[in-house]
Amino acid sequence: MTTEEKIITAAEQIFMEQGFDGARMQAIADKAEINKAMLHYYFRSKDMLFEKIFVEKVKVLFPAIGEQMKQHLSFIDKVCFFIEQYYQILNKYPFLPFFVISTVNKKDNQHFIQKLPIDFFKEFFLESFFQDQAQGKIRQVNPFQFALSLMGMSVFPFLAKPALVGITQMSDGDFTELMNQRVVELQTYAKLILTP
Amino acid sequence: MTTEEKIITAAEQIFMEQGFDGARMQAIADKAEINKAMLHYYFRSKDMLFEKIFVEKVKVLFPAIGEQMKQHLSFIDKVCFFIEQYYQILNKYPFLPFFVISTVNKKDNQHFIQKLPIDFFKEFFLESFFQDQAQGKIRQVNPFQFALSLMGMSVFPFLAKPALVGITQMSDGDFTELMNQRVVELQTYAKLILTP
DNA sequence: TGAAAAATTAACCATTTGGTTAAATCATTT
DNA sequence: AAATGATTTAACCAAATGGTTAATTTTTCA
Structure with a gap:
């Protein structure tokens, strides 16, 4: 493991x-087990190190599942596929949603907002939606509102995870189990909402 | 406006x-237009000032709408009423959800988690749910999963507001308008999910 | 092998930060 | 008005923080 990798991981x-x-910065250096000066040697400043991490992590959260989506014909199929894929990512990186949200929520971070890769929303989501709606295959809901709802339902338990775990006393395993059940539950919700 | 009020507002x-x-602390003092020492005079420390604010704000986000809920007989009615009431609060305090989530998400903040007033969930939500489900008035969904979904759908746009506004270039007025439309949209979703 | 380049370290620095203090001002009561 | 207590201020402090630097060690490669 190179020093640079150690820093990034930490x-x-x-x-x-x-x-x-x-x-x-000292905490990062300690965790990476390197001298603090190395952080600046490799990444110049805290801001630049943070940006590096953010850009990298955001790619994980807005994944390139667009290609695989093409296989799924109907909008409803696409949504169900999205939920399934997305929960694999979320289970793997449960803190990612909060990390991105909290970064973007700080003032003067317009800069980071531009970095969010959201093309696939227009490309796969909207296009397919209007196509199926024109054919009467899905109910007359507002696509933007539906997208917000889908994201919200998917991501919220992970944003609230510390509270959930703290309140219900559930273990990490319990939480994962709950999230696994959640995939089919959300798929059911999506179908109920979208099917005419 | 007393000094204490000025401090709290700031x-x-x-x-x-x-x-x-x-x-x-200096930023708070500046905004309140008082001397920084006053902050410590009235609230001792940054931690205690923060806790004061948190406890107060959390009461707003987990409101005492339990009483009014009794009027609404069926579970579906209760859910629709909740959405309506909740969006009034959210529109008024759009940053509250992020504030609470981000506080609770920090390590060593188990302390704040205990402060979340969640009794009304068991008292009004669960109780009414099982009652109506036993009578076959609502579909066989998992109440816990549904609650998470309801909260997620409701709260997510506010958590993502900076990103949404930044990406879509919408104005604050546009956002509020979108959230107002959202009330009936979410009520529709809830009915579609819950109605057998 | 040996010199140049890259990587690493310890010590240091300027600034910021939460917090304190002693003196001053204002309000209240007698 | 004088004494008392509450409020406010400016100056100050120690600790922490992001960042730098000069010297040292390790690596590279001619």
């Missing part, structure tokens, strides 16, 4: 746990 | 915008 953890403001 | 804004770590 920075990911610290930034995800503590956020940009809460993260300390 | 602290609310700064903490909501910047989070605990990002907030500066």
Whole structure:
């Protein structure tokens, strides 16, 4: 493992746990087991290190599942496929949604918003939606509202995970189990909402 | 306006915008137009000031709409009423969900999790759910999953507001308009999901 | 092998930050 | 008005933080 990789791995953890403001360069250095000066040697500044991590992580959260989506013909199929794929990612990186949301929610972070890769929304979601709706294959719902709902339902348990786990006393395994059940539950909801 | 009120008002804004770590005591003092020492005179420390704000704001986000809910007989009615009431609160305090989520998501904040008033979930949500489900008035969905979905659909647009506004170039008025439309959209979704 | 380049370290620095303090001002009561 | 207590201020402080630097070690390669 190179020093650069050690730094990135450590920075990911610290930034995800503590956020940009809460993260300390020394803490990253400690976790990476390197001298603090190396952080600046490789990434110049805290801002640049953070941006590196953010850009990388955002690619994971807005994945390139567009290609695979083409296989699924109807809009409803696409949505169900999305839920399934997305929960694999979320289960793997449960802190990602909060990391992205909290970065984007800070003032003067318009800069990071532009970095969000959202093309696939127009390309696969909207296009397919209107096509199927014109054919009467899905109900007259507002596609934008539906997209927000789909994202919200998917992502919210992960945003609220610490609260959920804290309140219900469930283990990490319990949570994963709940999220696995959730895939088919959300697919059912989507079908109920969309099927005319 | 007393000094204490000035402080609270200023602290609310700064903490909501910047989070605990990002907030500066000096910034709060400046916004309140008072001397920084007053903050400690009235609230002792940054932690105690923050806690004061958090506890207060959390009461707003988990409102006492339980009483009014009794009027609504069926579970579906209750859910629709909840959506309507909740969006009034969210439109008024759009940054609250992020504030609470981001506080709770930080390590070592188990302490704040205990402060979340969630009794009304068991009291009004679960109880009514099982009652109506036993009578076959609602579909066989998992109440916990449904609650998570309902919260997620409701709250997510506000969590993602900066990104949404940034990407779509919509104005604040556009956003509010979208959220107003959203009330009936979500009520429709809830009915479609729950009605057998 | 040996010199140049890259990587690493320890010590250091300027600034910021939450918090304190002692003195000053204002309000209240007698 | 004088004494008392509450409120407010400016100056200050120690600790922490992001960042730098000069020297040292390791790697590269002619």
